[in-house]
Amino acid sequence: MLNDFREFQFTFARHLRDPHTAPLPRGVSAEQAAAYERAMFKNLCDVLNPAFPMTRGLLGEWAWRATVRYFLRDAPAQTPWPRIVLREFARYLRESPVTRDLPAWLNDVSHFEWLKGAVATSALVLPEAGVEVDVTADLMTHIVVMNPTYVEVSYDWPVDIIDLDHRPDEMQTTYVSVLRDVSGAVQVVPSNVFRAQLLALFNDGITGSQAFQAMAAWLQHPNPEDLLSYGPDLLAQYQREGVILGGKIAA
């Protein structure tokens, strides 16, 4: 059996999360409870509002506030640290029954917003500890070192052109590379299936030449040498974008 004080606390917490349904416990006035509800809402919005400006704008203030309140009610955040709260809120926006009737493209917009913030604040360091990178190395003959913050993602909707004045009418599969560059800024680069496949190959620690040969085999290219000839320019472009950091210096 719970002690009286804990029973009170659980009842109070349920009320604060869902003031219209869960009763106020004895001993607390409606005004006092309302002050705590406001504090919860404000503290949570201080974290969420700056991180989801587009989602919030597209939802409109009323729906945004309602969603934040449902999030407080359903309490999916397990720990109070900001990255966890943002991740759980983004997940809630996509998966909760209360957001089921929102336009489908909003899921992509909120995920894209969350992803950019998650990449910006990721604890990964560039380059990863213990990896020596030569930024001037020939990427065709050296093992390519990827930016550890780089994420390749595809959306059903054109997230890169949606804003308050442009709500999409049609689905349009959209590939983007998201990464944090060496100065700490988040970069979003348009991508495509070929590029995504090629860049994924470098997770295995191979050279540019090996990657293009693998792509040629995958594409059943009649003349692999033609494809390889594009290699140096493409790899240089990826390095300028910050997706590739450089060539690995042999230990």
Add this chain to the structure above:
Amino acid sequence: MNNHRITGAGLALKPTPIAANTFDTTWQADLALPAPDQLQFVEIAAEQWLGLGGIWGQRLQEATERWPSVCLSGSLSLGGPGRLDMQVVKQLGAFMHKHQMTMLSEALGWSDDDTPLFTCLPIPATQDALQWTADRITQVQDALGLPVGIRNVSHHAVPPMSAMNEAEFIHELVNKTGCNVHLDITALAENSHRFGFDALAFLKALPMKRVNYVRLGGSDAASTDAPLNQVAWRLLPAVLSHVHPAVPVCVDDLAQLKRWSDCALKTPTKALVC
């Protein structure tokens, strides 16, 4: 910044909201903390900084390498009704270890019902709650290997069932756990104003010898409520006259820092007798 005693005057490190375009806005201008001679430490709120890498992590790292730092938290939910989340305790411990923080200031309240409530509520001050909270403080101290400083916070309600006032509650917790007391003067001023009790009497009922951290500012109400702010500043000499001169004082901005230095110089020690 290891092996540094926290003393003198400190500043709370201002948070920067998480937004992907932060870099484009005021970040660069904000990056360098001003370094007035008076600044001896920085205060880091775990709820704003824990787990952040990128330019956030870099800024935090620069600050904690330059100054000793104090960890401010309101997330352990010391008087919470559910389980004590040892994962949160562990994450906080790792965060403190990474930044070589040796002082933890934890809100005396409860802030979850197994998941976060994003605010800190007052603990019903019953005998059972006292023992419950003391046991949890002991668990935290054992896990982290350092004494916790329990910090009074601003309240909107006096919880029902309370058998003692907050000062007595704090006194008992100190007796039972050996924890320290962190005094938030602005929160005390707010509570005394809101609930009509005498702040000086509250101070007299506290184990002032166990106060090893003092905060001023840190309240939304105080920044907009000038009379309340003045109450807090009037309380400061009374507090400083009762605590050891080496006890650190944390303020919110540089103007306050300057004012604190002037105030500290003018305060005769032991002007009031507890």
